Structures are given as structure tokens and as C-alpha cells.
Amino acid sequence: MPLAEVDGEVPYMSLVLVPTAERREAGAGCVSVVGLGPGGPEWLTPEARSELAGADDVVGYRTYLDRVPARRGQRRHASDNRVEAERARHALELAAAGARVAVVSSGDPGIFAMASAVLEEYERGNGEYAGVDLRVIPGMSAMQAAAARVGAPLGHDFCVLSLSDILKPWEIVERRLRAAGEADLALALYNPASRNRREQLERALELLRQYRAPGTPVVVARSVGSACESVSVTTLAEVVPESVDMRTLVIVGSSTTRVLQGEPPRVYTPRRYP
Amino acid sequence: MPLAEVDGEVPYMSLVLVPTAERREAGAGCVSVVGLGPGGPEWLTPEARSELAGADDVVGYRTYLDRVPARRGQRRHASDNRVEAERARHALELAAAGARVAVVSSGDPGIFAMASAVLEEYERGNGEYAGVDLRVIPGMSAMQAAAARVGAPLGHDFCVLSLSDILKPWEIVERRLRAAGEADLALALYNPASRNRREQLERALELLRQYRAPGTPVVVARSVGSACESVSVTTLAEVVPESVDMRTLVIVGSSTTRVLQGEPPRVYTPRRYP
Numbered sequence: 001m002p003l004a005e006v007d008g009e010v011p012y013m014s015l016v017l018v019p020t021a022e023r024r025e026a027g028a029g030c031v032s033v034v035g036l037g038p039g040g041p042e043w044l045t046p047e048a049r050s051e052l053a054g055a056d057d058v059v060g061y062r063t064y065l066d067r068v069p070a071r072r073g074q075r076r077h078a079s080d081n082r083v084e085a086e087r088a089r090h091a092l093e094l095a096a097a098g099a100r101v102a103v104v105s106s107g108d109p110g111i112f113a114m115a116s117a118v119l120e121e122y123e124r125g126n127g128e129y130a131g132v133d134l135r136v137i138p139g140m141s142a143m144q145a146a147a148a149r150v151g152a153p154l155g156h157d158f159c160v161l162s163l164s165d166i167l168k169p170w171e172i173v174e175r176r177l178r179a180a181g182e183a184d185l186a187l188a189l190y191n192p193a194s195r196n197r198r199e200q201l202e203r204a205l206e207l208l209r210q211y212r213a214p215g216t217p218v219v220v221a222r223s224v225g226s227a228c229e230s231v232s233v234t235t236l237a238e239v240v241p242e243s244v245d246m247r248t249l250v251i252v253g254s255s256t257t258r259v260l261q262g263e264p265p266r267v268y269t270p271r272r273y274p
Numbered sequence: 275m276p277l278a279e280v281d282g283e284v285p286y287m288s289l290v291l292v293p294t295a296e297r298r299e300a301g302a303g304c305v306s307v308v309g310l311g312p313g314g315p316e317w318l319t320p321e322a323r324s325e326l327a328g329a330d331d332v333v334g335y336r337t338y339l340d341r342v343p344a345r346r347g348q349r350r351h352a353s354d355n356r357v358e359a360e361r362a363r364h365a366l367e368l369a370a371a372g373a374r375v376a377v378v379s380s381g382d383p384g385i386f387a388m389a390s391a392v393l394e395e396y397e398r399g400n401g402e403y404a405g406v407d408l409r410v411i412p413g414m415s416a417m418q419a420a421a422a423r424v425g426a427p428l429g430h431d432f433c434v435l436s437l438s439d440i441l442k443p444w445e446i447v448e449r450r451l452r453a454a455g456e457a458d459l460a461l462a463l464y465n466p467a468s469r470n471r472r473e474q475l476e477r478a479l480e481l482l483r484q485y486r487a488p489g490t491p492v493v494v495a496r497s498v499g500s501a502c503e504s505v506s507v508t509t510l511a512e513v514v515p516e517s518v519d520m521r522t523l524v525i526v527g528s529s530t531t532r533v534l535q536g537e538p539p540r541v542y543t544p545r546r547y548p
């Protein structure tokens with residue numbers, strides 16, 4: 001309701017939500033690609049929360065939309081997984097028509113998530129969306145949540161790779177794994193497997209075993225922050241690729257990564273090298 | 275005050291802060307290494323806020339402590355920069371004596387920050403802190419904030435390196451830069467320079483120029499999220515190392531990273547390779 005219509009009797013404490021609108025140019029709206037973080041609400045930043053609350057339209061993969069608190073008058077556009085380009089275009093079109101749009105993304109939209117997809121469509125539009133104010137609202141990424149649960153396995157230099165060969169040739173994945181292996185970098189592996197991609201992780205581990213000792217710590221983190229979270233600490237020799245699916249993030253230590261046995265075990269990479 | 279002592283007349287809305295204590299073993303307390311994010315309160319997660327509110331003692335570098343909302347009865351232990359080990363030991367000792375301690379860290383404590391320092395001291399204690407419940411509360415890291423400001427330069431495979439050679443030999447830094455160069459990984463460079471370390475960044479850029487085109491996008495982000503934030507988009511040929519200090523994060527694109535000219539310019543790495 002407009003502020004002017006608020007009745008004189010206001011309860012002891014009230015929350016007035018003032019949209020930070022009017023950054024818009026005449027006619028064009030804005031798109032915020034908003035990171036929800038990897039799991040529950042404990043990692044949703046105040047910035048992300050405020051962007052979601054201020055949006056006219058929220059666009060996203062159905063499962064992620066379910067994590068956004070409902071607000072009256074806000075339109076929701078749920079889509080299936082793997083239609084990122086379509087979803088991005090839809091958001092840009094709504095914004096070009098004047099709407100304030102939030103595109104929701106799990107984790108950090110800037111790390112293997114929706115921000116690049118939206119920018120790809122923005123560029124493809126060839127000026128069509130020039131008036132749209134496009135912003136990225138960062139979020140906690142899965143590797144950070146997974147690392148925090150066991151200690152600090154990414155506490156020193158590391159490499160962040162997607163094992164998916166859907167959008168890049170497998171030779172590139174191998175070349176990057178070898179580079180990380182040779183340079184003794186810890187690794188955070190996104191998209192290690194899916195229902196149909198079962199061989200990539202086994203091949204990646206085989207390759208890393210050429211560079212790292214069998215006892216190198218490996219963290220297998222599934223659905224961190226959700227109710228079905230599971231995090232286990234194992235080794236490069238013993239990790240079971242069958243336990244890994246598309247909701248899993250895998251961290252492989254460097255030669256200096258240490259495990260402190262205990263309940264729970266602690267894994268960290270020291271600041272000093274070697 | 276104990277809940278039982280609350281008077282019958284409670285205002286319309288009250289906030290009751292219930293510490294999530296009693297995860298402690300008898301006698302021993304806990305240490306949470308808490309990430310504040312890179313700048314203002316918009317990136318402080320609810321989890322981090324709650325940990326800070328529940329702490330008996332807050333330990334940290336003076337500048338970061340100033341960012342923690344004050345709470346009556348909470349003890350604060352400010353220290354200078356560069357005494358991470360000492361600070362970590364102090365926190366563990368307080369916890370071993372029964373306190374609930376928060377160690378504050380800028381950014382994500384798990385990425386070139388306090389978590390590894392605390393784990394190093396925990397291990398060095400050789401069982402002395404065995405009863406201490408040690409947890410890491412992730413935070414937004416500087417590379418995410420910097421990337422978000424310009425788009426999604428880290429939207430595909432990338433490498434995260436510290437250019438500091440205080441705790442590792444320069445040869446290791448070079449080896450890792452070469453690996454990233456050869457494998458065509460985008461790079462997020464932490465600690466690119468300080469008052470006394472002025473040559474490292476120039477050497478790193480010189481090395482990367484052997485692998486990347488002069489027009490490769492470079493993002494120079496200083497104090498993102500603070501009042502004196504500055505973010506600029508330049509190229510590998512034109513970046514001015516003199517503009518970089520210890521509060522700066524540098525992102526170097528891969529061969530596929532694109533710049534969309536405009537106000538502001540947009541930088542992103544597509545999901546597809548090549």
C-alpha cells in the first residue's frame with residue numbers, strides 16, 4: 001500500500017519496505033541475477049534478500065524459485081532445468097518492457113551459474129536490451145560451503161573446474177586437470193557427474209593420481225546446507241565415484257593439504273608452501 | 275536477562291536472542307571463524323550475524339572488529355594485522371577455558387584468510403584444544419564481489435592465486451601462473467601487491483602476456499563494498515600495476531572472456547569453450 005494510505009495507528013514496530021527503484025532509464029527495467037547460496041536461508045545475504053523483495057518478476061528454475069519467500073503481487077516464472085538461455089531471454093524481455101526482474105541462481109551466479117547465461121543473451125540481443133540495467137548479486141558458492149564444513153581445504157592457491165563436457169571438449173578439461181596437477185593446486189570440481197555423465201569423474205581422478213599421492217585428501221560434499229546434506233572426507237585412492245551425483249561438489253587437496261583425524265575430521269591447506 | 279524474568283507486559287514485537295549454545299563439551303568452548311564478506315553489511319550472512327551475536331569473545335584485526343555490531347557484555351580483543359598465528363592461539367586458549375569465541379575474518383575465512391591460520395594453531399596445539407568445537411562460517415570472498423561488479427569474468431573455469439611470496443617461494447607462484455596460462459584459465463589474483471611488494475604483479479603480468487593476447491580483459495577492483503570502492507576494466511597490455519595495492523583484487527580473463535562496451539562496461543566468460 002502507498003505510504004500515504006497508512007492509517008494513523010501504527011503498531012509498536014512496523015517494517016516499511018521501500019523499493020530502491022528509479023535506477024531505471026525511461027521505459028527500460030532492470031535484471032538482477034541473484035545468488036541464493038547453496039542451501040538454506042542462513043547464507044542468503046541481505047543484499048540478495050532485498051533484491052528479491054523488490055522484484056516485480058522472479059524468473060528461475062522451479063526448485064530454486066521454491067526457496068524465494070513469496071510476496072504478494074510478485075509474478076513468478078518457473079522453468080525447467082537446462083533452459084538457461086531461454087530463461088535469460090525471458091528475463092531480459094520482461095525488463096526491456098519496464099519490469100524489475102530477478103533471475104534466481106543457486107550458489108553464486110558468477111560461478112558456473114546464471115550470470116554468464118544472462119550476459120550471453122544480453123550480448124546476443126545486439127543492442128536490443130541496451131537500456132536494461134543489468135546487475136549481478138553475488139552468493140555463497142557450493143565450494144565455500146563444502147570447504148567450511150570440513151575446515152579450509154581451499155585455504156591456499158586452488159583451481160575451480162567444471163567436469164562437464166557438454167559445453168567444452170573433454171580435451172580441455174584434461175588439459176586443465178593436468179595443469180592443476182603439475183602446479184600442485186588444490187581443486188574444486190563442479191558438475192563432477194550427472195545421471196548420464198558417469199565417466200568424467202573417474203577419468204579425472206585417474207589423471208590426478210598421476211600427480212598426487214594416494215593419501216591426498218578428498219572431500220565429497222552433497223547438497224550442503226539442505227536437509228539431506230552429507231559431507232565425507234576420503235582420499236584420492238579411496239574415493240568412490242559412484243557416490244557422486246549432480247548435487248555433489250568434490251574438493252581434491254594439494255600435496256600440502258592436511259587431515260586432522262577426529263570427530264569430525266578437519267581438512268585444511270596451510271598458508272605456507274611447501 | 276533469563277526468559278523467566280521477563281515481565282508480563284511485552285511490547286507488540288520483541289526479539290529474543292537464544293544462543294545456540296550447549297554444543298560444548300563439559301569445560302571446553304568453541305571457536306567460530308566468521309567471514310564478514312569483503313565490505314559493507316549487505317554481504318554479511320544471517321549465519322555469520324548470528325555467530326557474532328552469540329559470541330562471548332570476538333577476536334580479530336582491529337579494522338575488521340570495527341565492522342562487527344557491538345553487543346553488551348561481549349569482550350573484544352583487537353590485534354594488529356599480520357599476527358594471525360598469535361590471534362588464532364589466543365582464540366583457541368579462550369575457547370579451551372570455556373568461552374564461545376568468534377574469530378573475525380574479512381571475505382571468506384576459507385580463502386586466503388583466517389581459517390587456515392586457526393587450523394594451523396589447532397594442529398600445533400597437539401591435542402591441547404581437542405575439546406574445542408571448531409567451525410568455519412563462510413563469507414563472500416573479494417573475487418566474488420569484484421566479479422559481480424562487472425558481470426561474470428569468473429563464469430567458467432578459473433584459478434585463484436595469491437601473489438604474495440612471503441609464505442611461499444616466488445618460483446611456486448610462477449609455476450602456478452604458467453600452469454594457468456597454459457591451460458587458458460581465468461585468474462583471480464589475491465595479494466597482488468603491498469607497500470613493500472611492488473614487483474610481483476609486474477612480473478606476473480609479464481608472464482601472463484606470454485600466453486594471452488594484449489587485449490585480454492583485466493579487472494582491477496579496490497575495496498569493493500566499502501565507501502572508497504573503485505572498479506576498473508582494462509586490458510593485459512594496459513593495466514597499470516602502480517594503481518594496485520593490498521586492498522586490490524585483480525582478475526585476468528581467459529582467451530574467451532568478453533567485454534561489452536557500455537556504461538558501465540560488462541565483462542564475462544561464456545559457459546561454452548572455445
